[in-house]
Structure formats: structure tokens, C-alpha cells
Amino acid sequence: MSTPRIEVDISKIRHNTQTVVGPLKARGICVTAVTKAVCGHPAIARAMLDGGASGLAEARLSNVQRLRQAGLTCPVTLIRTPMLSQVDAVVHVCEASYNTEMAVITALAAAALRQNRVHGIILMVEMGDLREGIMPQDLGNMAQQVLDLPGVALKGIGANFACLGGVAPTDAKMRALSDLANEVEGRCGPFSQTVSGGNSANLPWALGEFATGRINDLRLGEAILLGVDPITGDQISGMFQDAFTLVAEVIETDTKPVRPILYSPDHTLARMQLVPDTFDNTRIILGIGHQDIDPVGLSMAPGDRLVGATSDHLVIGTKNASPSVGTEMRFEMNYSALMRAMAAPDTQTNLHNDQPGPNARAVQDPSRHLALV
Template identity: 60%
Template sequence: MSAPRVEIDLSKIRQNTETLVGRLKTRGIGVTGVTKAVCGLPAVAQAMLDGGAVGLADARLGNVIRLRNAGVSRHITLIRTPLLSQTDQVVRVCDASYNTEMVVITALAAAAIRQGTVHGINLMIELGDLREGILPEDLSAIAEQVLDMPGVSLTGIGANFGCLGKIAPDAAKMAILTSLAEEIENLCCTCLQTVSGGNSANLTLAFRGQQPSRINDLRLGESILLGVDPLSRAHIVGMHRDAFALVAEIIETDTKPDSAQICAADTALSGRGLNPTEKVGNRLILALGHQDTDIFGLSMPPGYSLVGATSDHLVIGTNREVPRVGSEVRFQMAYSALMRAMAAPDIEKKAHHNRGATHAQTTQSEDEGLALA
């Protein structure tokens, strides 16, 4: 088997989805599985659907096309504002999209009319993350324009948290979102299909029962894929954290000096080379680098430590017996490392079903994790 590669346990992804779907269903919240971190890998999308996700979402049109070409026919929403230059393709492959700009919505409507279809419009609202979103005071006027526009249908509203501004959702922000949904429904005499409270950062609120009943959707990616809360990095109790592993091959085991003179010209990867404080016994060089993944998003296996990395080489240290050249080392990944590894063309992706996988068990050491209830 070639390396580097990402090994993907589809059974654990399905089980993680099942766990979240089951817990959120009791609170009237459906799960939309987000596939952007895995570049729309169809096998992962299917595992989410098999686990009970009501639909899929992605930020990139190319990923959605990949899903459609693989035969995925379920509801797919584009969660990044569509590019004006891609509106025809968006209507062709996406059932709905999140939008903030009337010029884009107008183009989507025109494309839908040409294609003889109706495209769903979800309006994204700015509630503190300071990324994309319509200001709350402008929402009603835009909603009225969408309702009067042939070719599109106002299907929902949503908000986003924990991304650019790292703002955590709270009960007050969810109350505002609920109030805005009710305002639109009363003003426009319509019923919104989707009121999406946010993403994996909303799980703490949802598990505590602090999401208003009008919130009926969460867009979940990181929590399903990695079993963690993206804000606190806490493990979600009962979830698998090892559905993905990055495997790299050792290409050198020779001894090197403990330190090196750093030339003033070495600025291209400033702060990303040697770790001068790391004292190691034996150094190993692996065929992996910054061009492949976020090195600082890798968890070192027990007995190993990070020495440094360049674009194509990862240097780790160990006080254990030195493995042979050609041996492999397995790493767990944070979200930043996962999404870059999945997008790297030189990293093979190997998905498999672990028929013996069981739902993750809670252990005493996990008591401080994010509880599901």
C-alpha cells in the first residue's frame, strides 16, 4: 500500500452520524452532513447519509459535481455564497444555496428559469462571526424580494458561528435567529423549511437543550468526522476520534547534530522549521511536509515528538528503537490537517468499512468531554 495516504473508516463516520442524529432528533433538529473537509468524497457522504443525515452540504461547486457524478442524488446545499460566474452550474447540481447578495440571487433565478427548475434560497444572517451574512435589519426587505422572484424559492435562513470571528453561539443569538424566522414568516405569509442554527460549534447549546424549538437544522462536518467540539477541542463523549489516520513512510533514519545554525535568509517558512527546544534521541525523516498537510495539526504517536518540517520533509524524534527505512508512522489529525491532506493530490485516500467497529465507549478518562445529553 502506497504512502502517504489517508485511511478512512467509513463505519466510524456512519456511527458518529448516527449518534448525533439520534441525540438531536429528540430536540427536533435534523443533521445536514458537511463534506467540504473531505473534498466531497462520495464514500464519506454516503456514510453520513447511511447514518441518518437528512441531506448534504458543501462549500465548493467542484465537490458537489464530484458527488453528483458518483450518483449521489440526495438533497445538496451549497453553503458558501455562489460565485456569480458559476450560477448556471450551481442551479444544475445544487438543490439550494446559502446567499447574501441580491445580484447573485437574481442570476440564480435567471439560470433556474432557463433550466426549467426552481432553486432553493437560504439567506445567511450575520450574527457575530463577521464572515458572510445579511445584517438582521436588512433581512425582511431581501426576503420580500426573493419571494417575488420567479425561478427561486425562499426555503430557509441560517447563521454561522465559530469560524472567522471564533464567536460562540449562545441562547441570545439563537433567540434572535428564531425571532427573525418568525418575522419573515409573518411578513411574507410563508413557512420556512429550514432554520439552520449553525455548525458543529452549536452542539454544546443543543445538548443542553438551549436551542429554541424553531431551530430545526445544524450543518455538521467536524463533529461527525473527528468527534470533537470545534470551539473547545473537547472530545464528544461516545464519538469516534479516529475515523481518519494519516500514514507516512520513513525515508531516512541517520543521526544529525542536535542543533543547526539558522541562516537569516531562511524566512520562507519562518517558525515552521526546526523546533530548537525539542531534544530527541533518534531522528526520523518522513515523506510528508507542509505542502501535504498542516504539520502542526498532527498528533504525534506515543513515544514520538515533532522536530520540524519543510515543504516535503517531516522530521520527528523518538527515544524508542529506530524503525527501518520503509516503515510507516500513523498520525491522528486535527481539522486543519485533515482538510489539507484530503485536498493534497499526492496523498492517496483509502476508504474502508470496518465491519467489527462498534459505537465508541465512554471511559472514565473521558468524563471531561462534551456530553451528549
């Protein structure tokens, strides 16, 4: 088979979705499945929907178009603030979008009127992560402006955590977001179809002992795809961590000096150690590199270690028996490595177990407790 490739077990993604949807549903929280890490792959999106996700969320318009071209008609929300240059296309393929700029919302409204549609607006609030978001004191004014615009409908508010600033979604933050929803509705009237509390980092809070308040939606990608808590990296019990496997091919294997051999009249340069001094000198070179993956996001087998990578070579040092040229090596990936691998044009995606079972849309018993391990 061709390499590099990603082997995807669709049944494990479906299972992971079911496993998290049930307990969250019991607490009044819907799951919007985020497909941006897999570039809107239609089969993976369908597995999430079969597992009980209420809809899909994407950050890139091209990925949404891929979903639509594959025949998916479920609600899709654009979770990155739309670009002004793309508002017509956003309105055409997305039911709603997350927004922070009135100029963009005004343009979306005009595009919706041209298309005889009503586009949903969810306002993102800055809650400490310092990426996108309206400052809380400005939320009421913007909500009122959205309500006054024909062509758009205010559908709710949302927040983001643990992406740029690493701010965790605490119970206090969630109560503050619920209070903001109440305050805006007190000023503008009932509107909040959605109060989206955040992403996969919210799971420990959402599945804990705290009251959920007004939070009724989470946008989950990493937890479903990889079965881990994005803040701690801990595994989530009952969920698979190996739905995705990267397969790469050995193109060279040899015993080499531990230190580079440098010949230079410049003694400073001669003392430079361009490759780390490692515990081994048996090197494996694979036909992938920075253009294909995030090297530090790959799991290493016992006895192997990452030496380094260039644009198209990955170098591993090993204490194990050297594999022959042409041997395939398999790696699990973290979220960063998965995103880059799925977007790499030379990496093939192979699907396994792509048939939903008879109870594909059934959700897990809500009484089952999920825990991080």
C-alpha cells in the same frame, strides 16, 4: 501499500452520524452532513446518509459534481455563497444554496428560469462571527426581494458561528435567530422550511437544556468526521475520534546535532537558531510536508515531537527507538490537517468497513445522552 495514504473507517463515520442524529431528531433538529473536508468523497457521503443525515452540504462546486457523478441523488445544498461565474452549474447540481448577495440571487433566478427549475435560497444572517451574512436589520428587505423573484424560492435563513471570529453559538444567539425567523415571516408570510442554527460548534447548545425555538437544522461536518467539539477540541462521548488515519513513510532516520551548524562571517546569522533547541537529537524524516498536510494538526506518539516541516519533508524528534527507513508511521489528524490531506493529489484514500450493516439507517436511541469529555 502506497504512502502517503489516508485510511478511512467508513463504519465509524456511519456510527458517529447515527450517534448524533438520534438525540437531535428528538429535539426537532435535522442533520445536514457537510462533506467539504473530505472533498465530497462519495463513500463517506453515503455513510453519513446511511447514518441518518437528511441531506448533504458542500462549499465547492467541484465536490458537488463529484457526488453527482458517483450517483448520489439526495438533496445537496451549497453552503458557500455561489460565485456569479458558476450560477448555471449551481442550479444544475444543487437544490438550494446559502446566499448573502442580491446580485447573486438574481443571477441564480435567471439561471433557474433558463433550466426550467426552481432553486432554493437560504439567507445567511450575520450573528457576530463576521464572515458571511446579511446584517439583521437588512434581512426583511432582502427576503421580500427574493420572494418577488421568479425562478427561486425562499427556503429559510441560517447563521454561522465559531469559524472566523470564534463567536460561540450561545442560547441568546439562538433565540435571536429564532426571533429573526419570526419577524421575517411576520412581514413576508410563512416560508421557513429551514432555520439552520450553525455547525458542529452548536452541538453543546443543541444537546443541552435550552429550548431549540425555531432552529430545525444543523450543518455538521467536524463532529461527525472526527468526533470532537471544534471550539474546545473535547471528545464527544460515544463517538469515534479515529475514523481517519494518516500513514506516512520514513525516508531518513539519524542522530543529528540539536542546533544547526552555521558557518558565516555574520555573527548575527551564526547566532540564529533556525531549528528549535529540543530535548532530543534523534530525527525522523517522513515523506510528507506542507503540500500534503497541516503539520501542527498531527497527533504525536508519546516520546515524539514535531520539529518542523518544509514543503515535502516532515521532521520529528524522538526519544524512542529509531524506526528503519521504509517504516510506516500513523497519525490522527485535526480538522485542518484532514482537509489538507484529503485534498492532496499524491495522497491515496483507502476505505475500510465500507459495507452498511442491516440497520445502517437506524438512529441511536434518542434518550441516550451525548456529552463532551
